[in-house]
Amino acid sequence: MEAIVMKSSSTFALLCVLALLLDGSAVTATTIDNVAVQWNSLLQSIICTRGILFNDASGYLSQMHLAQWHALLALKNTDRCSNGATEEAAVAYASRAVLVQYLGFDTNTILDPFLQNQLESLDLSASQKKTAKEIGEVVALRLVQSRVGGDLGKDFVLDAVTDALDESTPAPGIYRYQSTPGAAPSRLFSQLGQTKTYVLPNPVAMRKHFLKKYKPPAVPSKEWDTEYNQLKDIGRADWPGRTPEMDNQASFWFGGPKKGSLCTQDSFWNAAVLALLPAGTSLYDTVELYAKLHVSIHDAIVLGSSMQWAFWFWRPPTAYKTGDPGHAPLPNWNAWLDYNAHPEYPSLTAVITAAGASVVQKYFDRKSMKVKPFTVVGGSLGPVCDTSSPGIGPRHYDSLSAVVKDAQLGRMYAGHHFNVSVTDGAEIGAIVSEYVDMHWTEPGGPSGVLPDAAYLSVFARVPSKAGKSSDITYKV
Incomplete structure (x- = not known):
């Protein structure tokens, strides 16, 4: 997938969307609002404002939200100490790490300000921020790498x-x-x-x-x-x-x-x-x-x-x-x-x-x-x-x-x-x-949806007797 370059005619509209998202004034008490929703809304606004084709839009959205999920699993299944703020920060870092691969032109003007605003609102300690950044960025980059070559040979x-x-x-x-x-x-x-x-x-x-x-x-x-x-x-x-x-x-x-x-x-x-x-x-x-x-x-x-x-x-x-x-x-x-x-x-x-x-x-x-x-x-x-x-x-x-x-x-x-x-x-x-x-939690597949096994709990059990099966399983 190719990075999308912002058209000048859409700059004002997109920055206006960003300002409202950062301000939070568009969110009501009855509307779900967390970092995952905020990144979804930002990416959707970019997709609509730029006229990004549905196939590319699907690729960006699926990778971003899978990276968010991987970040939460990695925090859950490692010995890292975390709390709600760390989880939200890891989701934010993972989202940004995926999108800069495809929307690099927006890193300084859209993605980084958006991320920094979220981090400031979470009031993280230095160690929490470091943990969230390490986990979020690592799982996101591994996911993006697993998708490389997804449309090779299209010409x-x-x-x-x-x-x-x-x-x-x-x-x-x-x-x-x-x-x-x-x-x-x-x-x-x-x-x-x-x-x-x-x-x-x-x-x-x-x-x-x-x-x-x-x-x-x-x-x-x-x-x-x-x-x-x-x-x-x-x-x-x-x-x-x-x-x-x-x-x-x-x-x-x-x-x-x-x-x-x-x-x-x-x-x-x-x-x-x-x-x-x-x-x-x-x-x-x-x-x-x-x-x-x-x-x-x-x-x-x-x-x-x-x-x-x-x-x-x-x-x-x-x-x-x-x-x-x-x-x-x-x-x-x-x-x-x-x-x-x-x-x-x-x-x-x-x-x-x-x-x-x-x-x-x-x-x-x-x-x-x-x-x-x-x-x-x-x-x-x-x-x-x-x-x-x-x-x-x-x-x-x-x-x-x-x-x-x-x-x-x-x-x-x-x-x-x-x-x-x-x-x-x-x-x-x-x-x-x-x-x-x-097949959501099964390993394998063309690229699969599970993160690296280092971030999962893996279970293996010998069958009780010959002829029985006992698969190696992954707990998410």
Whole structure:
């Protein structure tokens, strides 16, 4: 991942966000507030202000929150004396240590002032500060090093995809290489499926062995006829039955063009966590939830993208304009928003949204708490200086399943995905979340989520008799 350089036009907005975060005036008594939340809000504000793409945003968020979790585990499982202040300081140091690797341009102007303000508020002794700094920075750097090479060879992947598309005469149902001026170019995310996951096994192997039933319909087929007819009207820009709410849903989940749309799908779940977690939630619970959430989203993106470039299924505008053996071409069919950056199946938005919903639901189930109705506002989700009303306005949800349904419909109303893509995408996202949760504390994996074994309690026990098993385990 490349470091992002601040654009001069965004400098004032970002500094304004920083000032409000440091001041604390945007925090109410009913809002959860700790160092992990503060770093999340800062990073989310940077992501939104800069327009950082969702794949890079997911990488920054997952690494930062995993480093926070590693710092707490390291303090817990070593002989270092610590208290609440030391834990918060270690989380702060770990956050800063990750972000300077990707946002180095902001070290002196944004990240260091933010860190120093937090440290001053904690009133640490010299020894506490030293312990927090040593632990936080060491675990963060080890984590970043484990992720090096996560997207090596993306230029070669792009070349191979380009050659394949240029040389082929696509059959009906196959993705076509085309771009509209001003729209995102074809092949934009062809390398995402090659990115290193945290917990999931190789995405190709996982699809072939565990997700065999998930695939787009054959063209032509009765299943394809159903998909064709379900989207033909509701995804079309000039359909007389379109409503303002359909346009709002489409814009919100796509990230534009209306004001108040999401910056990234990660940003939705960061806002949802702030809205849902009780103000008294512990630092550890906050950090672990953030870590599981963003690791699940990251791995869901990789798997979903890998499947898109495995099936190469055509996008709706191509399908309707080109036609197929069972349907005449509709040359005037245009999606509400033009988009052809990658193949269609499955919907990454549905995959990501369902993965996030599953993580949050599991957290509340384990705490024996109910998910209350909540509200999310698009745009920059940290405190912002521009208080004018967004074009879309707040989105209200009674449940996490309602969020998934909203995202599914939004992607169809945009004219970007068929029903099978958003339906299967939601199931795939939930499967990813379940897999990550089941294997959360297991060692190994492509890079894993556990810190160095020196910061864990490792248990080994000889089986009671031959034929029995007794795994080496790690206590977090």
